[in-house]
Amino acid sequence: MLDQTRYHHLNQARALAPVFAERAARWDQNREYCWDNIRDLADAGLMGMTIPPRFGGAGASYFEVVQVVEEIARACTLTARVVVEANMGGISAVMAYGTDEQRAYCAPLVLAGDKPAICITEPQAGSAATEMQTTARRVAAGYVLDGCKHWITGGGVSKLYLIFARVLDEDGAEEGITGFLVHHDPATGHDPKGFEVVRRERTMGLCGMPEAELRFADLMVEDRFVLRPPAGFKRGFADLMSAYNSQRVGAGTIAMGVAAGALEHAKRYLAERHQFGRPLQEFQGLQWMLADMDAAVHASRLMLQEAAKTLGPLGFPDMLMAARAKAFASEQAIKVVSDALQMFGARGYGDQEPLERMYRDVRMFTIGGGTAQILKTQVAGALLGIKTPQTRDGYAQTRSAR
Numbered sequence: 001m002l003d004q005t006r007y008h009h010l011n012q013a014r015a016l017a018p019v020f021a022e023r024a025a026r027w028d029q030n031r032e033y034c035w036d037n038i039r040d041l042a043d044a045g046l047m048g049m050t051i052p053p054r055f056g057g058a059g060a061s062y063f064e065v066v067q068v069v070e071e072i073a074r075a076c077t078l079t080a081r082v083v084v085e086a087n088m089g090g091i092s093a094v095m096a097y098g099t100d101e102q103r104a105y106c107a108p109l110v111l112a113g114d115k116p117a118i119c120i121t122e123p124q125a126g127s128a129a130t131e132m133q134t135t136a137r138r139v140a141a142g143y144v145l146d147g148c149k150h151w152i153t154g155g156g157v158s159k160l161y162l163i164f165a166r167v168l169d170e171d172g173a174e175e176g177i178t179g180f181l182v183h184h185d186p187a188t189g190h191d192p193k194g195f196e197v198v199r200r201e202r203t204m205g206l207c208g209m210p211e212a213e214l215r216f217a218d219l220m221v222e223d224r225f226v227l228r229p230p231a232g233f234k235r236g237f238a239d240l241m242s243a244y245n246s247q248r249v250g251a252g253t254i255a256m257g258v259a260a261g262a263l264e265h266a267k268r269y270l271a272e273r274h275q276f277g278r279p280l281q282e283f284q285g286l287q288w289m290l291a292d293m294d295a296a297v298h299a300s301r302l303m304l305q306e307a308a309k310t311l312g313p314l315g316f317p318d319m320l321m322a323a324r325a326k327a328f329a330s331e332q333a334i335k336v337v338s339d340a341l342q343m344f345g346a347r348g349y350g351d352q353e354p355l356e357r358m359y360r361d362v363r364m365f366t367i368g369g370g371t372a373q374i375l376k377t378q379v380a381g382a383l384l385g386i387k388t389p390q391t392r393d394g395y396a397q398t399r400s401a402r
Ligand SMILES: CC(C)(COP(=O)(O)OP(=O)(O)OC[C@H]1O[C@@H](n2cnc3c(N)ncnc32)[C@H](O)[C@@H]1OP(=O)(O)O)[C@@H](O)C(=O)NCCC(=O)NCCSC(=O)CCS(=O)O
Pocket: 081, 118, 120, 121, 126, 127, 128, 129, 130, 131, 153, 237, 238, 239, 241, 242, 245, 247, 248, 251, 319, 367, 368, 369, 370, 371, 374, 378, 388, 389, 390
């Protein structure tokens, strides 16, 4: 039964991939969100696959999701990002830590096509995410949010927003960090006062996806929309980041899928194109490049699928495995796509082929979702079994806590 479900999703993704490939240039050139694809994804049951069956989903595993993500990323990076955020990250945190009321509220939105937005980064708190300044002040019926987030994927097109904020009690004392759920969809009357989509970035790649700055001014969030991770607000950031490890595996898989797609294009062109009276595929200089590209994709896939399968204590991919796999896959993918473009010569640099778009798209994956440097710092800390604080006084603080 489980296998049938897995192959069902994968088969749906394989059937849709050529359609998505055909449309991919349109979203990029027009900087347009892929609404037509959203309808297809929802109809095919690829939005909210991981949502438990009692809330209408298929209860799919992260391993099933990464298989689907790879198929779609080969065709359209933008659409693959939608699939990741509709099955991992924010929605996983809600399904794991939310109340039944929160799950029942969010599930239908995602199943119908919403890609929730996860709101962590702030202008002064990127890699140093624990330095976020957005606050959630306790009032009688819930919390009042004030602050600013930027580079929020889907800002303005997403309906659900999981906003990370510092929790303050009635006296202003800090209690930790947690996530607050906000429903923003003015077309259906969900237009919370104090929630503003300020502007959209003009990005290098993934041009159909809004990356937005959001501002919150006295934004009221009722108690029923506050996430309460298992060990309380004090451990809220760590527990939410555990859930976020699923999205790191997803993001790494998109990068790997784009690289796998670029490799296929390169194989096609090496057979097609002739120079010196021979097909390019006969030149050993290119054959060795191709073999390295294949090994990079294969190794990335193994690491990502291993990370997706091996779940930590809270049911999410292990932090070390997720960080290692994403850092590796994202760096390898940039090189693979660049080498594939090289094999096309000038043709790869123009927009008759998808390589230039794939190259621009894939560049983000060593930045978004935790930079490669930050992820490697986490990996090193885990390998060495040491805390690796990055602030100047961090080591002194760690020592005094012992
Ligand atoms: C975690 C960092 C922000 C570093 O900050 P700190 O040095 O202040 O914090 P730490 O002491 O390292 O961490 C605090 C606490 O949390 C635990 N933790 C941290 N990360 C994880 C994790 N991934 N999984 C599980 N637990 C985690 C950590 O162990 C600590 O717990 P203990 O006190 O030791 O018990 C920084 O390293 C970092 O991750 N920065 C990157 C921020 C980031 O990833 N932002 C992503 C924004 S969303 C996005 O970009 C979407 C794009 S996409 O397409 O997906």
